Amino acid sequence: MLKHSDIWRAIDRLAAQNGLSASGLARRAGLDPTTFNKSKRTTGDGKLRWPSTESIAKVLEATSASLGEFVSLIGETSGPGTVQRVPVIGYAQAGSAGYFDDAGYPVGAGWDELLFPSLGDPHAYALEVSGESMEPVYRDGDTVIVSPAAQIRRGDRVVVRTKGGEVMAKQLVRESANKIELMSINRAHPDRSLPRNEVAWMARIVWASQ
Structure with a gap:
């Protein structure tokens, strides 16, 4: 089952592949620089907050990455079974x-x-x-x-x-x-x-x- 941490891990890895911090990735995609900050990944009362599909689409476009490439970054390790x-x-x-x-x-x-x-x-x-x-x-x-x-x-x-x-x-x-x-x-x-x-x-x- 897809987990909250899997998606955020993939965003962090995509940023690193492009020599960026999470905030730098957000800025390149035209998003608020704080969009992917650690503090934004949960709400004030501790509920998990997921990135929007729109924000993921924008970072894929900004980095010229495909959805398949993004998927390969999900999970503890990439490889068969994550897709x-x-x-x-x-x-x-x-x-x-x-x-x-x-x-x-x-x-x-x-x-x-x-x-x-x-x-x-x-x-x-x-x-x-x-x-x-x-x-x-x-x-x-x-x-x-x-x-x-x-x-x-x-x-x-x-x-x-x-x-x-x-x-x-x-x-x-x-x-x-x-x-x-x-x-x-x-x-x-x-x-x-x-x-x-x-x-x-x-x-x-x-x-x-x-």
Whole structure:
């Protein structure tokens, strides 16, 4: 499972590879110089604070490093086991019959793939966002990674597929024995309340490439 310390270690190693301190790396990426300071890695009450996907994207661009190269810097040691290949499925395709099995895992061959820090879930997959139904959180062309094995809690952003084949990304409001209530991420779109017996599966969004 990806840990808080793994990501911060990778940022420190990326800075060192470029002859920079963590604050120097932030400055080169156009971020506040204190963004990666040790004091910023936890909150005042001791909770872990993760770097944003936006800040990681900016440092990769500033250092001309790929996501795969960044991933190789994660963990106590770099090497096999720190990375997994995640299949990328177009969001429009996600609603088509045959792309998922009954358990909600992608089926078939020929997917595009991306390298990602190991999620501890071999069935994780990525969806390319299409359209504006998830703005402003997710925009057209963004990639979201979905983990069917991840525990889902109220307030999590999830991908849901109905037995009729409709696929939607929403925020889980409430889940009962009979019903799943979902809030639209884009407030211009209606919220949904689905009878549980009409839901094929629901999986949590664990990362987005914003």
